[in-house]
Amino acid sequence: MPDTPARPLWTAAEIAAATGGVLHGDDRPVTGLTYNSREIVPGDLFLALKGARDGHEFAASAFAAGAAAALVERPVEGGPYVVVPDTLHGLEALGVAARERAPQVKRGAVTGSVGKTSVTQAIKAGLDLAGPAHGSIKSYNNHIGVPLTLARMPVETRRAVFEIGMNAPGEIAPLSRFVAPHAACVTTVGPVHIEAFSDGEAGVAREKASIFQGLIPGGTAVANGDVAFSGLLCDAARAAGARLVTFGTDPGHDARLKDFRPDAEGATVLADLFGKPLEYRLAQSGAHWGLNSLCVLLMLNALDVELETGLQALAGFQPLAGRGQTRTVAVPGGAFTLIDESYNANPLSMTAGFKSLAARPAAGRRIAVLTDMLELGDQSRALHEGLAQPIEAAGLDLVHAAGPQMRWLYEALPTSRRGLWRETAAELAAEASVLAGPGDIVMVKGSNGSRASLVAKALADLQTAPSSPDTPPAPR
Template identity: 85%
Template structure:
């Protein structure tokens, strides 16, 4: 909610005008929007959307919590309402109205198989330093999250960035057209949501590339030049008349990664940006952040943010929750380092995580704790078993795993690398004290739906736990 008492985000009458709805009741000022009645703040507009439950059932609770008005498609009691034919369509119209009433705003859009949320928030960090900025929160990147983020954009905003995701073909282009970005990027392409595409990664690549379809005339398309489908991305950008900017490690890239050196506090990057040599610091140590940072800098450049401002933002941008946050966990006999990558996982991010872990200095073992990767369809077994190669290449010492799909990886590992395997993440979390010992560096990674976060939290909770074992009984492997 904008902190501006003199100018509300909307008024109820403005919502009615933007959505083509009919206002019943007072023309109340509106400070924010939400579809979750449990998140209502006084002065919010409650969106009675239809989902697993009909939002209209919660309108009374929303008004009791202080909602100023409700967007509805059938009558409810309790306060002012804006009646529309369909509340989701109404939200979409409100988002477009928010975009169109602020034509001065420079807008960016982000998609990709890996790294969407982190890259979006890193761009937002740069936008914040450059002036009033707005961005997606959490992973609000779908058919509800994108128009909701637009509708929440204050008119005073100067720059904004929107995350755009997909679960099936045909979802990204319409969302990009809602945003009408001045710059759009594809962070990377890989086998994520692959079960929805008959032609596998090629289909994923085409869907990701469709983000460029929504660019305003003369907009900038930022593409990863290191992925197998970089040609497809670049061709799509050219086909819509976009200005193309490519990041990667190869010659000819507009933003070229030359060297990436992680350390305990982050990493040092050596690169070239439009032919200019750069050396800069990151607060992130993940190997994938070399390319991610170049993607961020190209997006910020396209959104008229000075390079020095972008570098300042990257130097201070910390890992997000479940996406690389690192902490020291004190246990009897010493401490271990916990890297929490539990929010999401796919073959690309797994391999990047293994490289990151393998590059970390560790007085003990480099241990990875994995739960199932989801939404891989018929490719799941091969992709899980295929993780054994990147684990070997990274030189990791020990693998603990949970879930029926991770069993395929576990069985593909040499005995020297096998730690514990359990049917569920909850079962593995119950044995957290056996997963790590003093001096170890432990990364937890898995799909959100396979509950990797339970294991990460259980390991964090070992902090000074009375009577916790030292970890000496955990399976150990030679280094």
Template identity: 85%
Template sequence: MPDTSARPLWTAAEVAAATGGVLHGDDRPITGVTYNSREIGPGDLFLALKGARDGHEFAGDAFAAGAATALVEHAVEGGAYVVVPDALHGLESLGVAARERAPHVKRGAVTGSVGKTSVTQAIKAGLDLAGPAHGSIKSYNNHIGVPLTLARMLVQTQRAVFEIGMNAPGEIAPLSRFVAPHAACVTTVGPVHIEAFSDGEAGVAREKASIFQGLVPGGAAVANGDVAFSDVLCDAARSVGARLLTFGTDAGHDARLLDFRPDAEGASVAAELFGQRIDYRLAQSGAHWGLNSLCVLLMLDALDVSLDTGLEALAGFQPLAGRGQTRTVTLADGAFTLIDESYNANPLSMAAGFKTLGARTTSGRRVVVLTDMLELGDQSRDLHEGLAAPIDSAGLDLVHVAGPEMRWLYDALPVSRRGVWRATAAELAAEAVMLVAPGDVVMVKGSNGSKASLVAKALADLQGRDMPPATR
């Protein structure tokens, strides 16, 4: 293959050719692609997408910030632009062109009710060690994020991984077809976005399994064999002729978890991979990372990454922001451990978090701070009340909650475990100094929309503070 390391991501003429658009102005090299005028860097292609605001309104700002070219639906002022009938469809065409001009790239796709962002980034860590790699950033997993991630893929990339999400039925399969992955996985299936499905988790399982519809012929389908709807995943993989690979705790899986032992620095894992015993370290201590790590290893194997490289990547892969990052918050007269799980939450991830917290050794209390789980439809009360059982199983000492849905859990808890309930996360955050004491291990978890991050930040900001006598 010729050396393409010096070539730009795109040129304006290439964008016009890929999208079927018409270039107005000079043909210029393009070094990046974005739809957010506030993120524009010199040489970027600005996408004038229509959302809550019309992106065309910000074309001038984008050019002023250094945009080389804009993809638009009508003429704009300030720089060169490519006119297409529909800017979103233009982005989709650009993503497909990026995929087709680099047929050598091994592509992976990840979905699941829990853990897809962390698993995607762990796979990306392994791909990075194996050679030039590309992947989703943040949670760019929807109808804009997936084609945008494709459009940003350099020709010299060897391997890439894409996160694929959904809010409603029928969204995953089209996104998977954009990616056309060589390997695709479902991390797990649970009651997430169930208000959009008349048959609850069964519908969620079918939607997640539809990621296999985009696989290239003979591609690998990696499925969680421990979930209640594993047969839905496996049947979907077989129906498209995929090479089925499963992970779980029972005998017969391609990757089988034998033992998971968390500690202060992460966890030690014992497993079998294709019948071979392997022992390895993780930088993650969350109980769910036992199976997550097996999913990662199967995906890396399917993308032609060696086992040694995969294990090296897992050993160094740290928890992401809001997804298990742990820090010591030093107070004037002691310290507590803060586990930030504030990015998102659902019943599955809640139970996993409680189990992780319960396994931590501490001289103080095991405290969990929770905000509402969202998009649970008419099952919300039952699912919030149902958190009391895994809290009890994990042996947690104290539970603080915020939000109208979490009131159901609060009332279901024994008085001995009840901390405080507040109507909003902001109210709870304002009382952060009263929620913890030196020696505690504290986990904050809730749906992003219910603002659990406000509480996590307030607790982190106690660094150096003196604690009132009531908390000691």
């Protein structure tokens, strides 16, 4: 028998019905959605959103690339289109319709100052093993990314997970209500985006805790019990009428981390889960993955995924690009290990990175290459200078730095730990060949906007011969 064709994600007529719009042209199947005309895959719905540029200007090129239809506010040329008063509101309506037409889907939502993308993807790995699943890609966690991820959810989905982020107060709760999760978690709370909050981390904590406001009645709130504002998180969960579960290192948590043992292949975790002892493997060696993994297991439990399935997912879940990916770089005389943490940075994740770097066995030096942490407001100088203490505690051998804010840290370090400082990441990247040598372990970390990725790429490009992650560094 011939294969049964897969059901399209939407049809143009269904999009019109869901958004309250008017279809002009043929009713065609739609297999995907995007607002970027350069990313069109044949069969996509093109969303003519208004931002720095008006998306309507790119409708013709979207149709030329194979778009099946467009969601617009005014007539366009090139193919069928659905006219709505506001395309962003139309996308939101389409996301809600996707949620409502698939009531069987168990939905999870993830936020936090650090680790939300990695935790979201680790949860997704567990959901994938448990059956038809859906989730956020990249860091699609804002007022466009969340409804877009919902609207992309196939009707056959059984479980889904959504990342929710913020840049300013009042953003998380509305996005959580879009998702209407059965389970929601806060990975951690720290000084991130604090320039937007007059009361600093307390304001950040309240904003993160507002994710619980979107939970369905009786939903599960998963909270980090080790953070300074854990009481605030727990109070917010109870106020939302949620079933509260916590993870942390102290007795009394539903998931308690007892030991984290990193090694060359990852780490072994010893924990208690709902009062029962548990030992399992991770492909991650970063110390923060002890608590992260417990958060993942609690979320999977709340989404009806078996424990063994969750453990299998964690054992195979590799670090994401720019979030801890590790490679061996062969250079004349041996090789060094490169840890790419270049996607984002804040004081909390920096400290965790230093601890993880310190725990790795090294034939040579342990080196941190750091670029500016952004969005720290008037606390930026103190928070950059404050990194000197955890660097000292971790016993790192050398710090290279780039950026005007990292200059404050550089000057706070003892001369024995100072490597190079340059005004920009590009200038530091140009000197990659002198930043590390055979036997060293090098971590590159900084805010995405300060372009730490340029340094990570320059170090990776020093590769002189084929190597593998199993190639040991040369003695030094």
